Structure formats: C-alpha cells, structure tokens
Amino acid sequence: MTSLTPGIDTHGGRAETANPLYVRHSPVVRAAHWLNVVFMAILLMSGLQIFNAHPALYWGKQSTFADPALSMRATGQDGSHGVTKIGALSFDTTGWLGLSKGSDGELTERGFPSWITLPADQDLATGRRWHFFFAWAFVVNGAVYLLYALASGHLWRDLTPRAREWREITRSILRHAMLRFPRGEEARHYNIIQKLSYLGVIVFALAMILAGLAMSPGMDAAFPFLLELFGGRQSARTIHFILAWSFVAFLAVHVAMVILSGFFNNMRSMITGRYATGERSPDDAA
Amino acid sequence: MPPDTNRRRFLGLAAAMGVLPVAGCDQDAVNAEVTATLDSAETLTRAAQRLFISRTSLAPEFTEADIAPSFRPNGSVSPREHGYKAFAKTKFADWKLRVEGLVEKPLDLSLADLRAMPARTQITRHDCVEGWSAIGKWTGAPLAPILDLAKPANTAKYVVFHCFDAPDYDSGDDDGSELSSDLKPDLYYESIDLIDARHPQTILAYELNGAPLPVSNGAPLRVRVERQLGYKMAKYIKSVELIADYSKIAGGNGGFWEDRGYEWYAGI
Known part of the structure; x- marks a missing residue:
C-alpha cells in the first residue's frame, strides 16, 4: 500500500533528495482549473434550470411532443408521481425527477429538484442570464488556457500521447484498475490515461460549446453547418444535455483519482504548483 | 425567485x-x-452575433415534409381583450393594421390590402425560449416594403408591435369571456430594431400551413422574426409603431417578456 501514500518513504534529510517537489502546474493552468470549477458548477445548475422550463428531450430538427426521447413529468390521477421516461422505459423518480419538494417544502412538478438548479425556484429568465454570462466566462477562460497550452508547449509536451505510450496502454489501464499509480521519475509526466482524459475533456468542452451555439436561432442563420453537425436543433439540445452529464461523470472519476493517488499532494500541486513524485516503489518496477 | x-x-x-x-x-x-x-452578457451576445450574422443571412428553411403535424401554440391562445372577439366574429373583415409613429405617412391596412401586397412563404423552425421547436409554413407580407410605404423618419430606430392579447388572462383554461373594460391588463407588445425589421424573412404572416392563421397562433396577423426566439414574434397584432426608444413603453424593456426579465435580444 506504500504506493498510495506519497512521501511515506521520506525521513528527515532524505526527503530533500529522495522526494523532491517539482513544479507540475503553471500558474495559468492552475487559475484556469479553479475558475472552471466555479464556472462549470454554475453552468450545470443554471442549465438544469433552463432544462426544467421544458423537461423533455427530442431527437431531430424539432420536438415530437408525443414521443420524447426523455421526459420528466408528474403523472398519475392527482399528479402524485414523478415519472422519468427514457424512450419506452418508465421509472418512478418521485422526490428526485419530475416531482420534488421545492424551497417551500411542497411537492411540485419540476424536472430536476430545486437544490440542483440556479435559481432554486422555477425562473427561466434568471437561469438564462446566469447561464449565458458564465458561458462567456467559460469560453474566455478556455480560450486563454488553449492559447497558453499551444504557445507554451504544454499541449504537446504534457498532453500529447507518444507512440511508446500507446503501446503500453493496456498495462496503464490495468495499473489504474489496481490503483497502483506511477511514482518517482515516471510520475513527473502524465501517463497515457491521464493524457487521454484531459484531452478528452477539452474535446468535450468544444463539443459542448458548439452544441450550445447550435441551439441559437441567430447562430443557425450564420452557421447552418452547426445543425448538420448535430442533426438538428433538438438533437443539439439532447447532445448538450448528455455532454453536461458526461462532465459530471468525469468529475466523479477525477475526484476519486485525486483522492486515491494522494489527495494532499495533488491538491498542493493544483494550488501551489508543486508536486512530490515520491520514490519509485519496488512493486512498480517493470 | x-x-x-x-x-x-x-x-x-x-x-x-x-x-x-x-x-x-x-x-x-x-x-x-x-x-x-x-x-x-446580453450586450456581448448581441454584439458578437451581429458580427457573425450578416444583415441578410437567412434562417434555415425546411421542406414540406418537415412541417409539424400540428403547430404548438404558446402564450395567449384566445385573447379576451375588449374588441378582439368582435373582430374575430367577422373573420377580421373590419380589422385594420395601423402603421404609425415616426413615419411620414401613417397607414391603415386591411387584411385584403396585406394579401394584395407581394407575399413571401417560408417553412421555418420556431424556437420557444422554453427549449422546444416546431416547424411551420408561414405566408405573409414582408415588413420592409410596408415600412417603405410609410416612410420612416431618420429618428426611427425600432419597430414596436402592439397586440390584442393579455397573456396574464388568456390562458387556455379560462372561461373565454371578454375582459371587463375596467381592467387594464398588461397587453402583449414586442420591439425589434430596423436590421431585423428589414430582414427578408421578417413577414407579417396571415397564413399558417396554407390556411388562414388560426386564433390560437395569432389571428389575424403575427410577425415572424426568424433569427430570434418565439417570444419576439408577437401574435394578434393591432398596430405597428416606429419609435426612437422603447424606455417609455409599458415596463420600459422593449417587450412583454422583457419586462419580466427575459433578454431583449433573443438570438440565443
């Protein structure tokens, strides 16, 4: 288990040489990362507020009201059940989706519950204001990050997988599954799984922005290819929704990995920049 | 909230x-x-979209096969405002569209006058701010030539659509009775700038899917502003007014929903 505890091998003076701190994250990367935490939390919560104005998703150019791909409604004789439908499947999600308690404690028909939407109560106009303001903030932050990543070489040096790494991908996956993380010299670089995850997040973010723009009637007039790309405005809305929850799934795995691979060390590196690689442990060899 | x-x-x-x-x-x-x-953010969005969208770039148009089987109405579906029901009874034969404000030549146009003008038919997607979309075929008189007839003054910057409906009272499950004339409800209105007003797809529509515009979709006349969201496309139009600024009208934000917190620029 020593590999799970970075720095455990360090004793007194040895720590200086055996477990040195090196600068893992540049100030731009750290700032962009934490701003994104705030921006994406607001975007998710205000996005769910917007979704709640019409809690149904469709596939194609327009809404097929009788036949949604997904819907969250209160049903039953007195509307006492929250029901989520995905295609032909139907789930009772009372208290969570379709019907949940608002800030007044009353069960009310709403897609997502008020504790996860911004604002909490149904208020599409305000939700849109929050969403579009922080969409701009997200785009500016992302643009600064991407320009920096290209200009500084971060994208090529730290994030682009090398041919050798592709060959070792199976081994890397197995080691992640066993929660055995690289240490020593090897930990100075992202491994292939990390590289693919972080590159994937960037691609997802770009897709997210494009799918958002495809929902704009103004942008559709300027760039009709946005509609072709996503298969219509309602498909774009559905894809935007799926990508949002993909981010939440990424976040769950990301946070788990941060905790499992040395919470303190990881947090320090994303706050101060400095990361301890730890000594290479014997069971990591070969 | x-x-x-x-x-x-x-x-x-x-x-x-x-x-x-x-x-x-x-x-x-x-x-x-x-x-x-x-x-x-709204100012930024409008500036950015105006940068990318040329004055004449068209909203996507679709084919007959794409037309929704029934076009979902929203907001008011049966106005109860004093006067509207009388017009509806005679199929709007006595109704006239008033074009006024900062114009050299105010106009009064009957439905027959509008139908006699050059028409445009377009199959477009209607995007509600709530998130849904519906495709319909609209026929109507383009607004630009009507403005040319009225000769707007140089000071005119916006076109305001004044409407019969009062969405606070016109929900589908009311008893349908006429509103008391003592009541002064907030009537629907909307405003667009001259860029959108003169856009080739901006029409005063009197037909939906080849039939006279149904009451639920805005009879006798509704405006289509295809590069913005549905709430910009006022239904039940009573008059068109050219103005220099909308801060003196109703809540001062340029539209019924704008007075309730929604963006004036609804291109997103």
Whole structure:
C-alpha cells in the first residue's frame, strides 16, 4: 500500500533528495482549473434550470411532443408521481425527477429538484442570464488556457500521447484498475490515461460549446453547418444535455483519482504548483 | 425567485471566489450589481452575433415534409381583450393594421390590402425560449416594403408591435369571456430594431400551413422574426409603431417578456 501514500518513504534529510517537489502546474493552468470549477458548477445548475422550463428531450430538427426521447413529468390521477421516461422505459423518480419538494417544502412538478438548479425556484429568465454570462466566462477562460497550452508547449509536451505510450496502454489501464499509480521519475509526466482524459475533456468542452451555439436561432442563420453537425436543433439540445452529464461523470472519476493517488499532494500541486513524485516503489518496477 | 435566495447564492459564490468581502456589503446594492453584471452578457451576445450574422443571412428553411403535424401554440391562445372577439366574429373583415409613429405617412391596412401586397412563404423552425421547436409554413407580407410605404423618419430606430392579447388572462383554461373594460391588463407588445425589421424573412404572416392563421397562433396577423426566439414574434397584432426608444413603453424593456426579465435580444 506504500504506493498510495506519497512521501511515506521520506525521513528527515532524505526527503530533500529522495522526494523532491517539482513544479507540475503553471500558474495559468492552475487559475484556469479553479475558475472552471466555479464556472462549470454554475453552468450545470443554471442549465438544469433552463432544462426544467421544458423537461423533455427530442431527437431531430424539432420536438415530437408525443414521443420524447426523455421526459420528466408528474403523472398519475392527482399528479402524485414523478415519472422519468427514457424512450419506452418508465421509472418512478418521485422526490428526485419530475416531482420534488421545492424551497417551500411542497411537492411540485419540476424536472430536476430545486437544490440542483440556479435559481432554486422555477425562473427561466434568471437561469438564462446566469447561464449565458458564465458561458462567456467559460469560453474566455478556455480560450486563454488553449492559447497558453499551444504557445507554451504544454499541449504537446504534457498532453500529447507518444507512440511508446500507446503501446503500453493496456498495462496503464490495468495499473489504474489496481490503483497502483506511477511514482518517482515516471510520475513527473502524465501517463497515457491521464493524457487521454484531459484531452478528452477539452474535446468535450468544444463539443459542448458548439452544441450550445447550435441551439441559437441567430447562430443557425450564420452557421447552418452547426445543425448538420448535430442533426438538428433538438438533437443539439439532447447532445448538450448528455455532454453536461458526461462532465459530471468525469468529475466523479477525477475526484476519486485525486483522492486515491494522494489527495494532499495533488491538491498542493493544483494550488501551489508543486508536486512530490515520491520514490519509485519496488512493486512498480517493470 | 425570492431575492434572499439570489443574495445568499451570490454571496456564497463571491466568498468562494474571494471576490467580495462578505461582511458589511449593502445587500441591495450587491443584488443590483449582480443583475447588472449578468445582463452585460446580453450586450456581448448581441454584439458578437451581429458580427457573425450578416444583415441578410437567412434562417434555415425546411421542406414540406418537415412541417409539424400540428403547430404548438404558446402564450395567449384566445385573447379576451375588449374588441378582439368582435373582430374575430367577422373573420377580421373590419380589422385594420395601423402603421404609425415616426413615419411620414401613417397607414391603415386591411387584411385584403396585406394579401394584395407581394407575399413571401417560408417553412421555418420556431424556437420557444422554453427549449422546444416546431416547424411551420408561414405566408405573409414582408415588413420592409410596408415600412417603405410609410416612410420612416431618420429618428426611427425600432419597430414596436402592439397586440390584442393579455397573456396574464388568456390562458387556455379560462372561461373565454371578454375582459371587463375596467381592467387594464398588461397587453402583449414586442420591439425589434430596423436590421431585423428589414430582414427578408421578417413577414407579417396571415397564413399558417396554407390556411388562414388560426386564433390560437395569432389571428389575424403575427410577425415572424426568424433569427430570434418565439417570444419576439408577437401574435394578434393591432398596430405597428416606429419609435426612437422603447424606455417609455409599458415596463420600459422593449417587450412583454422583457419586462419580466427575459433578454431583449433573443438570438440565443
């Protein structure tokens, strides 16, 4: 288990040489990362507020009201059940989706519950204001990050997988599954799984922005290819929704990995920049 | 939403970001600041979209096969405002569209006059701010030539559509009776700038899917502003007014829904 505890091998003076701190994250990367935490939390919560104005998703150019791909409604004789439908499947999600308690404690028909939407109560106009303001903030932050990543070489040096790494991908996956993380010299670089995850997040973010723009009637007039790309405005809305929850799934795995691979060390590196690689442990060899 | 929730959320956020010292803030001032800050995104969005969208770039048009089997009406579906029902009874034979305001030559156009003008038919997608879309075929008189007939003054910057409907009273499950004439409900209105007013797809539509515009979709006349959201496309139009600024009309934000917090520029 020593590999799970970075720095455990360090004793007194040895720590200086055996477990040195090196600068893992540049100030731009750290700032962009934490701003994104705030921006994406607001975007998710205000996005769910917007979704709640019409809690149904469709596939194609327009809404097929009788036949949604997904819907969250209160049903039953007195509307006492929250029901989520995905295609032909139907789930009772009372208290969570379709019907949940608002800030007044009353069960009310709403897609997502008020504790996860911004604002909490149904208020599409305000939700849109929050969403579009922080969409701009997200785009500016992302643009600064991407320009920096290209200009500084971060994208090529730290994030682009090398041919050798592709060959070792199976081994890397197995080691992640066993929660055995690289240490020593090897930990100075992202491994292939990390590289693919972080590159994937960037691609997802770009897709997210494009799918958002495809929902704009103004942008559709300027760039009709946005509609072709996503298969219509309602498909774009559905894809935007799926990508949002993909981010939440990424976040769950990301946070788990941060905790499992040395919470303190990881947090320090994303706050101060400095990361301890730890000594290479014997069971990591070969 | 209760202002308290908004305030708490913002202060929490500001504290988390280290932007504001939480203690000692005038909370109403903070609230106003938040609203003003969030609203600045609308200006940015409008400027950015106007940069990318040329004046004449068209909203996508679709084929007959794409037309929705029934076009979903929204907002008012049966106006109860004094006067409207009488017009509806005679199929709007006595109704006339007034074009007025900052124009050299005010106009009164009957439905027959409008039908006699050059027409445009377009199959377009209607996007509701709620998130849904419906495709319909609209036929109507383009607004630009009507403006040319009325000769707007140089000071005219916006076109306002004044409407019969009062959405607060016209929901589908009312008893349908006429509103008391003592009642002064907030009537629907909308405004667009001259760029959108003169856009080739901006038409005063009197037909939906080849039939006279049904009452639920805005009879006798509704405007189509295809590069913006549905709430810009006023139904039940009573008159068209050219103005220099909309701050004196109703709530002062340029439209019924704008007075209730929605963006004036609804291209997104």
